[in-house]
Amino acid sequence: MRAVVYRGVNDLRVETVPVPAIGAKELLVKVAVCGVCPTDIKKIHYGTVAPPRIFGHETAGTIVKVGSRVPGLGFRLKPGDRVALHHHVPCLECHFCRHRAFAQCKTYKRTGITAGFEPAGGGFAEYVRVMDFVLPGVVKIPARNTFEEGAMLEPVNTVLKAVKRLNLLRGDTVLVAGQGPIGLMFTKILQLHGMKVVATDLLESRLKLAKRFGAKKAVLAAQLSTIDDPLDGAVIAVPSDAAVKQALERVRGAGQVLLFAHTKRALTPSGLCPLDLASVCLDEKDLIGSYSSDFTIQDEVAKLVFSRKLDVRRLITHRFPLDRTAAAVQMAANPRPDSLKIIVSEGVPAIEKASV
Ligand SMILES: [Zn+2]
Numbered sequence: 001m002r003a004v005v006y007r008g009v010n011d012l013r014v015e016t017v018p019v020p021a022i023g024a025k026e027l028l029v030k031v032a033v034c035g036v037c038p039t040d041i042k043k044i045h046y047g048t049v050a051p052p053r054i055f056g057h058e059t060a061g062t063i064v065k066v067g068s069r070v071p072g073l074g075f076r077l078k079p080g081d082r083v084a085l086h087h088h089v090p091c092l093e094c095h096f097c098r099h100r101a102f103a104q105c106k107t108y109k110r111t112g113i114t115a116g117f118e119p120a121g122g123g124f125a126e127y128v129r130v131m132d133f134v135l136p137g138v139v140k141i142p143a144r145n146t147f148e149e150g151a152m153l154e155p156v157n158t159v160l161k162a163v164k165r166l167n168l169l170r171g172d173t174v175l176v177a178g179q180g181p182i183g184l185m186f187t188k189i190l191q192l193h194g195m196k197v198v199a200t201d202l203l204e205s206r207l208k209l210a211k212r213f214g215a216k217k218a219v220l221a222a223q224l225s226t227i228d229d230p231l232d233g234a235v236i237a238v239p240s241d242a243a244v245k246q247a248l249e250r251v252r253g254a255g256q257v258l259l260f261a262h263t264k265r266a267l268t269p270s271g272l273c274p275l276d277l278a279s280v281c282l283d284e285k286d287l288i289g290s291y292s293s294d295f296t297i298q299d300e301v302a303k304l305v306f307s308r309k310l311d312v313r314r315l316i317t318h319r320f321p322l323d324r325t326a327a328a329v330q331m332a333a334n335p336r337p338d339s340l341k342i343i344v345s346e347g348v349p350a351i352e353k354a355s356v
C-alpha cells in the first residue's frame, strides 16, 4: 500500500509499505479521511520523535477486516462499517485516570493505531491497524454523516474537554484568542453553552467566520483594548505568550485563562516568569491548561458533531490526496486567509477545493 513516511525533519516521502497484519483482537481499516493536526506538524518540523513513522491521527474509514476475537462494544464491528478512530484511550483505573487527567495516563500515552513502524497514528496511509486497547475509541459514523465529520471527532473532543475545565456560568463573557479551526470550535461550543464570546485573530477573514460561529464580538488581536466587556474567562488557542499575559491582565478577579496551544516546552530566556503572579494569588485568577482528549465524553462529542449543532463541515477548506500529504502539512503550518482545517482524503480532486 501507499503511505507517507516521516524520514526526518521536514522529510515526508510517499513510499510503498506492507498492509499491516492484524492480531485476533484487532481491526484493519481502510482510511478514507485523515485530518492534519498541529501536533503532527510540530513533530515533523522539529523532529521531536525519531523517524521512521507514519503520522495522521484524525482518522475515519471503513473496516475491512475484523480479528476473530474482537469483543463487542455494545455494538458488533463488521467489515463495511464506517468508523471514526481514536489513537489514544486511557485505562480509566490508574492514579491519573481517577483524577480525570487522562492525557497523563500511561496507557493513554501509548498510540494504538499504526500503518507500520513505531505506532504514530498511521492515518497518512491507505490502511491502518487498530490495536485492542484503543477499540473502545471506535465510533460508528451514522449513514447521513460523512467520513470528514467522523475525522473531526478527535479535535472536537479536545475542545469540549477544555471547555469543561472552565468554571463558567451561563451569560459569562469569554475571550477566545485565535480563530483557526480550533478557535472556531471553541467559539461555537462556548456559544452553545450560553456564553458570550469575544473572538480575536490576526486575520480579518477569520473575524467574519467567528461571527458566523456565534461570537458576539470579533476584533483584531491588536484591538482587544477597544472591547470593554469584563472577561470571565479566556481561551488561548494560539501559541502566543503575549496573548496569555494580556488575557491574565484582562480577566476579572476569579477568572480563568486556559492555555490550549502552548505545546512547545520552553523557558523564558531569564528562566523567570514574566507574568504577574499576584494576579493568581491576590486576584484569584486561575491559569490552567488542557491537552488532548477525554474518552468519557465521547458520546457527547459524537452527538454534537453528527447532529451538526457544531457543523464541522464548514471548517474544512482544503482537501489533498494522500500523495500530496507534504503539501497539506505545509499549508496547515502556514495558514492563509482562506484556509482552516486541512485534510488528506482519497477520492477527491488533486486541486484544493475551498468550501468557505
Ligand atoms: Zn489532533
Ligand SMILES: [Zn+2]
Binding pocket: 090, 091, 092, 093, 094, 095, 096, 097, 105, 106, 107, 108
Ligand atoms: Zn489510566
